[in-house]
Amino acid sequence: MGKYWNESMECATLDEMRALQSFRLQKTVKRVYANVPYYRDMMDKAGVKPEDIRSVDDLHLLPFTCKQDLRDTYPYGLFAAPLDDVVRLHASSGTTGKQIVVGYTRKDLDMWSDCVARALTAAGATKSDFMHISYGYGLFTGGLGLHDGATKVGMTTIPVSSGNTKRQITILKDFGSTFICCTPSYALYLAETMKEMGVSKSDIKLKAGIFGAEAWTEQMRKEIEDKLGCKAMDIYGLTEITGPGVAFECECQNGMHINEDNFIPEIIDPDTGEVLPEGSEGELVFTCINKEAFPILRYRTKDICVLEREKCACGRTLIKMRKPRGRTDDMLIIRGVNVFPSQIESVLLSLGDTAPYYQIVVDRKNNTDTFEIQVELPEHMLSDTIKTIEDMEAKITEALHSTLGIQPKIRLVEPKSLPRSEGKAVRVIDKRKLVD
Amino acid sequence: MTVKQLSVFVENRPGRLSAITRLLGDANINIRAMSIADTKDFGILRLIVDDAEKALKVLKDEGCSVTITNVLVLRIDDRPGSLAQAMNALYKDNISVEYMYAAFINTESNTACLVLRVDDNDKATVALYDSGYKLLSQNELG
Known part of the structure; x- marks a missing residue:
């Protein structure tokens, strides 16, 4: 197996990527306008018709979507596919205790797992590897998201879910897991518990870990790599967009490649909403262009971030995002x-x-x-x-x-x-x- | 017959007791009995003073969290077994003591004073009077 999971997408030329994005964007906007009254109203108010969106250059004409819109349309108001075609729901908590709900069709799950498979392949995983999944399984996208991606790669998935740390370590050791995914702080907690149990890093076979769902530093990365004896890779995602796998780190470990064939990123000025040029710091916005059930348009993530389109030594041409530096709201993770x-x-x-x-x-x-x-x-x-x-x-x-x-x-x-x-x-x- | 007790919420950090007692001292308020109930993070300072209303105002003006509770102040003989007897007087009428502590008031050398917080002041007063005990009133605290 090669170094890329989906080489034609991960290494496309800029022209190819823009053409694909433009095609998918037009299609998505048409479908959303036709199927989701809420978006139709928003676009009508903004004076934008689906035919005004001809390429990615027209993206800025579309109105933003924010978390409040998801709450206002709770639970299914933003779904663009019939519920009959929805095969999975996930949810995450909101500010007033009211959660937000997202849905996936079979094709959406396939697209999502493809994104996660790219992340796992970039971390060096192949079908010969064992994936120990310590993310919680449930409405949270972490567990099932990584599970489906690992299954797609053909890895032997070990769906441990969260909790019972000593048992996790026994499984790591006995089942010979070569990959693990969990939050970075849990990875360090595992390392500490291993020490207490007298299990050394040479007793386990981890090659790499995929860590996300919370902020972490380069120093934590070094600590995890040192204590677990494996590579520590970052992964980014949010429920509203799809879950983990929106962006992922390659072996260069300096920024995350965004799966931009599915999610178009923009950086905006959080105060004016104006699109900022590449390389500027601002609020990260995503438009889902390859989803059926929940294709959110220009979703304001509130993450403060920088996008960089530079030649990456790994060979991927996918645009990179730096680790988010903070948030525009007062949300704590x-x-x-x-x-x-x-x-x-x-x-x-x-x-x-x-x-x-x-x-x-x-x-x-x-x-x-x-x-x-x-x-x-x-x-x-x-x-x-x-x-x-x-x-x-x-x-x-x-x-x-x-x-x-x-x-x-x-x-x-x-x-x-x-x-x-x-x-x-x-x-x-x-x-x-x-x-x- | 009850007496007013002040309960002051005190965080567990250096200097709090010093500040509160200084406030009372500066206002010329005499503490007649006190105890502290403590937890890991905070304590409740319970005080019987000669002028409860004045103390309440002084503490509140300084932003302290204070509440007033009516408690009993009981005088017993200062000899072995006398506390047990008093407790028995309450027990036989099925009255619960939530907490109690010793007071500084000591006008007669052969007696001791106790502050009692019970579940029912009226029942306790009757039970103690019936057994011949003396309860102190607010103006006996000076």
Whole structure:
């Protein structure tokens, strides 16, 4: 097996790629306009007709889609294929606890797994390899996304899913896994647990790991490579676009190739919406041009990023994105889970008359994110008995856990002890060093 | 007969007790009994003072989180077995003690004073009076 999974796409000339993109874009816009009233209204309001979109150069005429549009049309309002043809749903959490739902036809799953297969092949995987999948299986796109890609390559998939770290290590060792995929912080946690169990990196056969779903640094990469004795490769994706495999790293490990035959990237000025030239830093926007069920148009990812079309030593011509440097909104990714401060505010508000002052403190200890919410003790919660206060604390923890999908540590603090600032309060202290 | 107890929420960090007690001292408020219930992150400082209303205002003005609870202050003989007797007086009427602590008030040398937080002040008052005990009133705290 060669070095590329889909050489004609991964190594196409710029002209070929633009021609294909233009063709697919036109087709997608026509279909979406015809099948999705929400998009039709959006385009009508913007004064754009499907026939105005003749090539990728006309992409900027289309209106943006953002997360709010997905919420407004929940659950199936943006689907462009009949539900009869949809064979899979995935979902991810949103800001107000309401999740967003995406769908896939058979062809969509085929396209997605092709993207993941490219990523795995770029990491050196072949059908002789074993893929240990530690991403959670479920509505989250990580588990099944990597599973389908690995199956397509012909790898022996080991669908371990998440949790039970000691058992994971036993399986890694006994089944002879040569590839693994999980979040980078879990990879480090695995390495630590291996050490505790007396398992050395020579006891396992890992060649490479595909790590994504959260921000990580070059330093973490070195640490993972050193401790697990394998290459650590980055992968990028988001549920709204398809899941993991929107972009992937090659052996050069400096930027991720975007599967632009399926997803056209743009960089825009987040304030004006104006398209910025290649090489500028701005908000990453994707248009899906090869999907049937959920072909989102100009989706604003809120990731701050740079695109570079340079000749890559690996031979691929696919445009590269740098690791996202931050976000335009206040979304935090904690242990792989999306958390918005507004969610915390609404939960606190639901428990009392007024939302108390709070501050989120995120850190990374022993390679795992810590998530503490400091809450100024509201008047009505004060009692002369510890038990009453602890019961309230437990109630807050539980309410936040069920809304956020991740359990915070609640720390009650004295009134007026959290810093006030003019204008917007400083709600988040992120001590993790996620950007080099 | 109950006495007003102040409960102050105190974070576990250096200097908090110093600041709160200084506030009371500067306002010329005398602490007659106190205890701290502590957890890993915070504590509740419980205080019986000679002027509860004034103390409440002083602390609130400084932004402290304070609440007032009515508790009983009981005088017992200062000898072995007398606390057990008092507890038995409550127990026989099925009254639960949520917490209690010793007070500084000591007007007579052969007695001791206790602050009691029970589940039912009225029932406890009756039970203690019936057994011949003396409860202190707010104006006996000076």
